[in-house]
């Protein structure tokens with residue numbers, strides 16, 4: 256299984272440790288790549304919309320390309336973020352903005368419809384669930400049909416301060432989640448994804464997309480003539 260981890264933080268704190276527990280418990284032959292933000296992508300979207308006409312037209316494409324390729328090749332994506340002010344971290348938010356062309360509304364990659372993702376978020380006291388949901392919603396809108404969320408309030412500012420009781424509970428949760436991920440290799444595309452895909456397809460057909468290039472993309476994939484990315 257090809258596993259790619261994208262961390263919304265460059266340090267190995269509570270969030271990283273929990274993701275690492277999950278990773279270590281996944282039982283299969285693994286090829287793992289790990290990216291730490293903002294170290295491995297340190298840009299903000301300029302709002303120039305050049306990506307709408309072609310991903311490679313983004314001024315930061317050369318830096319983004321490495322992550323883009325790794326994500327497309329992965330079977331399982333693990334995204335992590337600490338909760339900062341009730342939201343995903345700023346580097347994670349910047350990452351999501353830089354990849355907004357992936358949304359179903361624009362130019363989704365067909366590979367996404369066969370992937371699974373896990374989102375992990377921690378907070379000191381409140382808001383981990385909120386940060387995880389924002390991140391998971393983005394990935395779902397990339398077309399990833401199965402996005403699992405794990406959020407935990409660790410009552411601490413760093414991993415060393417996390418109470419043992421909390422660490423034990425988290426370890427049990429990660430073993431359980433890893434067992435499910437190891438045992439369920441087939442991804443099923445749900446009704447919500449199917450509905451959104453056909454809704455955005457009708458928008459492209461009616462020329463209500465963001466650009467001519469988007470419509471060409473949908474057409475060239477055969478998606479405006481009945482083909483479905485999850486069958487390709």
Ligand SMILES: Cc1cc2nc3c(=O)[nH]c(=O)nc-3n(C[C@H](O)[C@H](O)[C@H](O)COP(=O)(O)O)c2cc1C
Pocket residue numbers: 264267268269270271337338339340341342377378379380381382409411412413414
């Ligand atoms: C800038 C900043 C903002 C934070 N905002 C919140 C918050 O809104 N709610 C909360 O419970 N914890 C908040 N925290 C605490 C972290 O979310 C928490 O300690 C988290 O587990 C840190 O994860 P890490 O060890 O992976 O960095 C904040 C921490 C920082 C540095």
